[in-house]
Amino acid sequence: MKTKLMVLAISLLAFNGVASGFDLGKLLEERLNQELNKDKKNQPAPAQPAPAQPAPPAQTTTNPPPANAQSAAATPPPAKQKIDARQLGFALFGEYTIEEENRIGRQIAGNLLGAVPLVRDDNLQRYVNLVGNWVAQQSGRNDVSWRFGVVDSDDINAFASPGGYIFVTKGLYRRLNNEAELAGVLGHEIAHVTKKHHLKVLKQSSLIGALGQAASSKAKDSDQVVQNLIGNGAEIMARGLDKNAEFEADRVGMVFAARAGYDPWGLPTVLQDLAGLPAKDSRTSLLYKTHPHPADRLAKLGEAVDGRLDGVRGKDLADRFYRIR
Amino acid sequence: MKRFLIPAAALMLSAATASALAAPGTVLRDEKLYSQPSATSNVAGSATKGASVNILAKQGGWLRVTAGKSTGWIRLLSVRAGAGGLGGAGIGDVVGAATTKSDPSKVAAVAGLRGLHDADLKQAKYNAEELTRLDALSVTTTQARSFAGQSGLAAVNVPALPEPKPAQTSSPWENN
Numbered sequence: 001m002k003t004k005l006m007v008l009a010i011s012l013l014a015f016n017g018v019a020s021g022f023d024l025g026k027l028l029e030e031r032l033n034q035e036l037n038k039d040k041k042n043q044p045a046p047a048q049p050a051p052a053q054p055a056p057p058a059q060t061t062t063n064p065p066p067a068n069a070q071s072a073a074a075t076p077p078p079a080k081q082k083i084d085a086r087q088l089g090f091a092l093f094g095e096y097t098i099e100e101e102n103r104i105g106r107q108i109a110g111n112l113l114g115a116v117p118l119v120r121d122d123n124l125q126r127y128v129n130l131v132g133n134w135v136a137q138q139s140g141r142n143d144v145s146w147r148f149g150v151v152d153s154d155d156i157n158a159f160a161s162p163g164g165y166i167f168v169t170k171g172l173y174r175r176l177n178n179e180a181e182l183a184g185v186l187g188h189e190i191a192h193v194t195k196k197h198h199l200k201v202l203k204q205s206s207l208i209g210a211l212g213q214a215a216s217s218k219a220k221d222s223d224q225v226v227q228n229l230i231g232n233g234a235e236i237m238a239r240g241l242d243k244n245a246e247f248e249a250d251r252v253g254m255v256f257a258a259r260a261g262y263d264p265w266g267l268p269t270v271l272q273d274l275a276g277l278p279a280k281d282s283r284t285s286l287l288y289k290t291h292p293h294p295a296d297r298l299a300k301l302g303e304a305v306d307g308r309l310d311g312v313r314g315k316d317l318a319d320r321f322y323r324i325r
Numbered sequence: 326m327k328r329f330l331i332p333a334a335a336l337m338l339s340a341a342t343a344s345a346l347a348a349p350g351t352v353l354r355d356e357k358l359y360s361q362p363s364a365t366s367n368v369a370g371s372a373t374k375g376a377s378v379n380i381l382a383k384q385g386g387w388l389r390v391t392a393g394k395s396t397g398w399i400r401l402l403s404v405r406a407g408a409g410g411l412g413g414a415g416i417g418d419v420v421g422a423a424t425t426k427s428d429p430s431k432v433a434a435v436a437g438l439r440g441l442h443d444a445d446l447k448q449a450k451y452n453a454e455e456l457t458r459l460d461a462l463s464v465t466t467t468q469a470r471s472f473a474g475q476s477g478l479a480a481v482n483v484p485a486l487p488e489p490k491p492a493q494t495s496s497p498w499e500n501n
Contacts, residue, residue, distance in 0.1 A: 111450070113456055114452040255484075295351075298353060302403050312481065312483060
């Protein structure tokens, strides 16, 4: 019975993956193994989180406490595993509500900040928020609260989390020459949020979750469930997105920056800069693990742009650009 | 705003050779070279995909390059900086023109710099305090609009870019 359900889920996932263009292979394998192991270990107490999970962040937050304890006591160990039809239906056809998106995004953002704190320069952070918020206003998405932060790492990278959380590393910020380049980088990350790229990946992993969490489905609406969904820490950031999602974010982000009145060539200029970096630079190892090579991104963006932005004249605002200390 | 070199390329070039005032680049697709940074100007030559060029200057969405015997303006997005060829992960080394495929296990660390690695992210613990700090630094849409206006930024109507057509017809099961 269980095997049959697994096969069903995998075939559904395969279909879903093709339709949306996401690379699921690794994700599927990881998630499936995780869920299978959890299932085995959880026989005596099905509603408990997998032992592999480190101290759940939900315990240290001001968010509502997890409902696990309660449901663990209330739910008798089920005789056999069943797919939660609601959860399966959601994984196939559903959408996260804005509240769910905010909760998921906040959890990921909090985890990321646990790995790397904000740069202690309020003027810098304020500046990045002013630029980012203005670019985000051109995205057409006003149901999220946008927050921008420069994180204290020499790595060259940027991150987005659902719900409007955007981060740029100090290493990347230092390479920027003007406000238009910053707007381009932020535009790319804003596009990940407006296109819900991370949520789509999570939704697909929730289909796997629909099997493993069948027994513990009563533990819904707790941040432990969110944590189980997104995995350990900010793992989703390390895993990265499908490369087509990155190409899309380049196209969309460049346009957001142009709509904000900036020189549209900010993002391509940053990509040019990255393309010229030595391949063996440790500061870009995670970037290259999670993104296509900048040269491929330039080529793809070039196909999309061609002469379409020839008439767009924007500002680069090099004078106003906040130079990092 | 005219800028005479892509800063990174310039920086690296100065580290490698201090003589030439040009940065290497590779043409990403067959392109025309124009006499001015505009597609309505005269065609000064052409460059084929994979050709090496010298980048002389940058202006908006255009680069002034020398390709073989011709010099002219080419679209910024049709060239990649660096002499690493057409690109792809692991190729991007300006100094070593004949780059080999890099082995991720042999990535050399740049001295003194600590990178952010997937292990850091996987082991990260939720930091509520930093999140509160982040919230406190956020701005309102009104504040952002006013800041934009101070430098004369105004919303511009720019249509979305089309999704590029797939370059080749591949199996429908190939989702990459």
